[in-house]
Amino acid sequence: MSPRELLAAAARLVDRADESTRGVWARAAAICARQALELELARRLPPGVQAAPFATQLLVYRVIGGDANAAYVWAALSRACHHQGYELPPTAMALRGWIADVDGFLAVGERAS
Amino acid sequence: MADKHPDATMTPALHDLILERLAGDDGIDDTALRLVDAACRGGKVLAAQLGKLGDEVSRVAAAGPAHAPGAAAVYVERLRVAGFRGIGPARQLELRPGPGLTLIVGRNGSGKSSFAEALETLLTRDSRRWQSRPKDWRDGWRNLHVSSAAIDATFLVEGDGRVIVRRRWDDGADLNTSTLGVQRDGSDLAGLEALGWARALDTFRPFLSYSELGAVLAEPSKLHDELSSILGLGAISAAIDRLNDQYRRRDKQRKQARDELAPLVKALESMDDPRARQCRDALAGRTWALDEVEAALLGGGNDADTGELTHLRRLAQLPLPNLAQLEQAVAALRDAITARAALADTGEAQRAALAQLLEHAVAYVDGHGGDCPVCQAALPGDWAASARVRLDQARTQARAVRDAGAQVATRQRAVRQHMRQPPPALTQAEALGLGSEALAAWRAWADAPDEPAALCDHAETGALAVHETVDSLRHAARRRLDAMESTWRPLARQLAAWLKTARAVQADSEARSALQRARTWLKDAEAAIRADRFEPIAARAQQTWNLLRQDSNVELRRVALEGKATRRRVALDVDVDGKPGVAVGVMSQGELNALALSLFLPRMTLPDSPFRFVVIDDPVQAMDPHKVDGLARVLEQVAAVRQVIVLTHDTRLLEAVRRLGIEATAVEVSRRAQSVVEVRGVLDPVEHHLADARRCLHDEDALGPGLAARVVPVFCRLAVEAACSEAVRRRRLGRGDRHADVEQAIAGARGLHQLAALAVADDSGDGNRVYQYLNNKLGRDAGDAFKRIKQSVHAGGELGPLAELVADARAIATTLRRVA
Numbered sequence: 001m002s003p004r005e006l007l008a009a010a011a012r013l014v015d016r017a018d019e020s021t022r023g024v025w026a027r028a029a030a031i032c033a034r035q036a037l038e039l040e041l042a043r044r045l046p047p048g049v050q051a052a053p054f055a056t057q058l059l060v061y062r063v064i065g066g067d068a069n070a071a072y073v074w075a076a077l078s079r080a081c082h083h084q085g086y087e088l089p090p091t092a093m094a095l096r097g098w099i100a101d102v103d104g105f106l107a108v109g110e111r112a113s
Numbered sequence: 114m115a116d117k118h119p120d121a122t123m124t125p126a127l128h129d130l131i132l133e134r135l136a137g138d139d140g141i142d143d144t145a146l147r148l149v150d151a152a153c154r155g156g157k158v159l160a161a162q163l164g165k166l167g168d169e170v171s172r173v174a175a176a177g178p179a180h181a182p183g184a185a186a187v188y189v190e191r192l193r194v195a196g197f198r199g200i201g202p203a204r205q206l207e208l209r210p211g212p213g214l215t216l217i218v219g220r221n222g223s224g225k226s227s228f229a230e231a232l233e234t235l236l237t238r239d240s241r242r243w244q245s246r247p248k249d250w251r252d253g254w255r256n257l258h259v260s261s262a263a264i265d266a267t268f269l270v271e272g273d274g275r276v277i278v279r280r281r282w283d284d285g286a287d288l289n290t291s292t293l294g295v296q297r298d299g300s301d302l303a304g305l306e307a308l309g310w311a312r313a314l315d316t317f318r319p320f321l322s323y324s325e326l327g328a329v330l331a332e333p334s335k336l337h338d339e340l341s342s343i344l345g346l347g348a349i350s351a352a353i354d355r356l357n358d359q360y361r362r363r364d365k366q367r368k369q370a371r372d373e374l375a376p377l378v379k380a381l382e383s384m385d386d387p388r389a390r391q392c393r394d395a396l397a398g399r400t401w402a403l404d405e406v407e408a409a410l411l412g413g414g415n416d417a418d419t420g421e422l423t424h425l426r427r428l429a430q431l432p433l434p435n436l437a438q439l440e441q442a443v444a445a446l447r448d449a450i451t452a453r454a455a456l457a458d459t460g461e462a463q464r465a466a467l468a469q470l471l472e473h474a475v476a477y478v479d480g481h482g483g484d485c486p487v488c489q490a491a492l493p494g495d496w497a498a499s500a501r502v503r504l505d506q507a508r509t510q511a512r513a514v515r516d517a518g519a520q521v522a523t524r525q526r527a528v529r530q531h532m533r534q535p536p537p538a539l540t541q542a543e544a545l546g547l548g549s550e551a552l553a554a555w556r557a558w559a560d561a562p563d564e565p566a567a568l569c570d571h572a573e574t575g576a577l578a579v580h581e582t583v584d585s586l587r588h589a590a591r592r593r594l595d596a597m598e599s600t601w602r603p604l605a606r607q608l609a610a611w612l613k614t615a616r617a618v619q620a621d622s623e624a625r626s627a628l629q630r631a632r633t634w635l636k637d638a639e640a641a642i643r644a645d646r647f648e649p650i651a652a653r654a655q656q657t658w659n660l661l662r663q664d665s666n667v668e669l670r671r672v673a674l675e676g677k678a679t680r681r682r683v684a685l686d687v688d689v690d691g692k693p694g695v696a697v698g699v700m701s702q703g704e705l706n707a708l709a710l711s712l713f714l715p716r717m718t719l720p721d722s723p724f725r726f727v728v729i730d731d732p733v734q735a736m737d738p739h740k741v742d743g744l745a746r747v748l749e750q751v752a753a754v755r756q757v758i759v760l761t762h763d764t765r766l767l768e769a770v771r772r773l774g775i776e777a778t779a780v781e782v783s784r785r786a787q788s789v790v791e792v793r794g795v796l797d798p799v800e801h802h803l804a805d806a807r808r809c810l811h812d813e814d815a816l817g818p819g820l821a822a823r824v825v826p827v828f829c830r831l832a833v834e835a836a837c838s839e840a841v842r843r844r845r846l847g848r849g850d851r852h853a854d855v856e857q858a859i860a861g862a863r864g865l866h867q868l869a870a871l872a873v874a875d876d877s878g879d880g881n882r883v884y885q886y887l888n889n890k891l892g893r894d895a896g897d898a899f900k901r902i903k904q905s906v907h908a909g910g911e912l913g914p915l916a917e918l919v920a921d922a923r924a925i926a927t928t929l930r931r932v933a
Binding site for chain 1: 666737739742746772773774805808809811812814815816817819820823824827828
């Protein structure tokens with residue numbers, strides 16, 4: 001799946017109250033959105049870097065002049081992806097915000113290419 | 114009267130703003146304009162201006178330096194607390210001066226909040242706010258394990274350098290009895306006022322706690338006060354009050370005169386007196402014709418010629434016939450009549466004819482002689498002589514008769530002389546209700562017969578009648594006058610007293626209306642300036658909210674200060690899923706806290722505030738995890754321009770800061786037995802960059818040698834830069850340099866070497882000292898290591914093993930950050 005397809009899937013998960021995704025939609029949407037972000041970032045980084053942990057990739061991205069917001073969104077999505085017993089899943093509103101951020105991030109890449 | 118506004122002194126900027134508006138407003142007249150200006154300068158200036166109302170005073174001539182200079186900007190460097198709240202033995206909190214984020218993390222009861230409270234107590238012990246704390250708090254402020262309490266803090270003040278503020282409590286003393294010491298370079302200053310902080314602490318209070326956040330939205334008027342005080346418009350309110358006071362004082366006098374007048378007018382209305390009527394008419398209108406009142410009081414006025422009083426006075430003074438003289442005149446006339454009557458018996462005509470005949474006869478005989486021409490008898494010889502004698506006798510007798518007639522006529526005139534037409538005043542008697550008898554008697558008397566004897570009788574009887582009727586008329590008029598005077602006099606005295614007040618009130622009328630105009634203008638100006646000034650704060654609040662809201666569907670649409678007096682409030686209009694609503698009604702507690710924080714952060718970071726530090730105690734409570742991320746980013750933004758000190762019991766904020774890669778310092782506070790508080794650094798910007806470097810180093814294989822060599826040195830360099838910036842700030846802020854200059858020097862350093870030279874030699878040009886210093890401190894290789902780090906961003910430099918580079922960077926950063 002392309003970053004765009006992943007992000008669209010994330011948006012669908014958030015926007016459609018589908019019985020089949022009950023209980024998992026929020027985390028699933030976060031995972032899709034994060035993957036979209038990671039794929040796009042990988043596209044922008046030199047080859048080989050993808051083997052490093054993503055946090056390191058973000059550091060590299062920062063050094064080569066990427067925008068800091070990517071790191072924020074990735075951190076927020078990562079948090080939402082992990083099932084943490086002491087924390088509630090993110091709300092639809094929060095997810096929409098992050099999806100919009102990723103969308104912006106993808107758009108920058110699309111304009112550049 | 115003392116000004117009741119804490120920030121009653123107007124800042125020059127605000128005063129200029131008002132002068133500008135005044136100059137640009139054609140709708141305000143010169144008198145009111147001067148009053149506005151004077152009111153802005155203070156109560157005394159206003160009083161003086163009112164004193165010379167109408168004088169031509171130049172706008173600028175009245176100006177004096179009435180403004181307090183703004184307080185100098187300040188960071189906090191160190192806080193030392195002993196025996197206060199949760200802190201037992203003395204503990205020190207080192208804070209990095211300059212912009213940046215510091216987190217103080219500790220469990221509830223660890224003593225972290227005690228640091229925040231200590232700093233606030235140190236600065237605002239006298240503040241009203243402590244009075245509102247519960248008694249238990251005020252009693253329980255002392256730490257149980259240590260008897261003596263003391264708080265010290267080191268501040269870096271622009272222009273002053275390090276200023277140490279100390280507060281000490283004697284054993285057993287209560288919270289309010291402490292001694293405060295303020296020192297600069299070892300010499301004492303006269304309290305916090307010497308630094309100009311007292312007012313600024315009230316206005317920009319750089320402290321914010323969770324409990325306040327929660328409470329403030331529940332009290333609309335309190336929030337309004339907190340926010341409006343930062344606008345610094347209290348000085349305008351004070352000026353409006355001054356105008357108001359002056360107006361009220363004058364209006365009170367006016368009302369007093371008006372109230373006193375009411376019973377007087379009532380008395381005037383019930384009084385049948387021309388003066389009373391005149392006064393009443395003069396006072397009936399909206400403006401009192403005080404000159405007419407005064408004229409009436411003085412007895413002049415428009416009654417002088419034709420009025421009732423004049424008529425009465427004239428009637429009271431009517432002349433009476435002089436009976437004695439009249440009697441004499443009548444007696445004389447009667448004598449003359451008698452005398453004439455005595456002569457009239459002899460026959461006047463005969464005598465005259467005889468005299469004529471004799472005259473002719475004598476003339477004939479004298480001329481012709483001879484006998485009698487009539488009887489022809491001879492005339493005796495002595496006839497002529499005897500005829501001449503008889504002729505003389507006849508002539509004498511005729512003259513006597515003529516004289517007697519003339520005498521009668523003369524005396525008749527003399528009598529009539531007394532009986533002229535009635536005096537004009539008498540004709541008014543009937544109109545005044547005093548009857549017409551006197552006038553009728555006088556007219557009848559004046560209408561005298563021509564016959565002398567009849568005249569005598571008429572004159573005598575008529576005079577008696579006139580005398581009697583006029584005399585009684587005179588008495589009646591006099592009585593009437595007396596009655597009037599007895600009611601008028603006391604009222605006139607009251608009116609005279611009132612007139613004095615009324616004159617003063619009238620003299621003040623221009624001042625009153627000018628004061629009213631000035632007040633209205635200034636009130637309008639205040640509203641306009643308030644809106645103008647609040648706009649950027651509202652905009653900042655909205656921005657902050659947008660960051661903080663994260664997963665909230667509440668959008669802050671409008672923030673505005675509204676209403677007055679008891680109805681004042683902060684309007685917070687929000688859209689919930691696109692539908693308008695009111696914030697307080699639709700938001701969760703966590704959202705409300707975030708909103709309150711959105712409103713307070715702009716206040717704490719206004720450029721006008723001298724406090725370049727803000728202390729926020731536990732903002733994270735009740736916040737959703739996603740809002741914690743938002744909070745971390747909001748704090749990061751504020752930390753770009755302010756020294757932000759956040760105390761929190763919640764590790765989520767620290768976690769968010771780490772996860773989001775926000776540059777920050779963090780210390781952990783924990784409390785052991787006996788209130789022994791431990792402070793331990795857990796995160797700082799230098800370490801932060803070094804950690805990033807190590808992470809990339811760790812993944813060197815994945816990145817490949819080329820990319821690793823490009824990335825790792827960047828973080829090494831960032832770490833050394835952070836260390837240098839810290840050192841430069843500590844030195845330069847510590848000696849009182851302007852904060853803006855310090856930041857400019859750091860930003861202006863070209864390259865790491867210049868920045869390091871600034872740190873080591875306080876001179877960006879003295880690069881050699883950096884090598885000397887590092888070689889001296891860390892050994893011969895340190896200079897070379899520095900060179901490698903410095904050149905690392907440029908491709909082609911000799912880097913050596915990256916692990917060594919990171920280790921060198923760590924050593925160099927650690928050394929350089931302590932150079933100052």
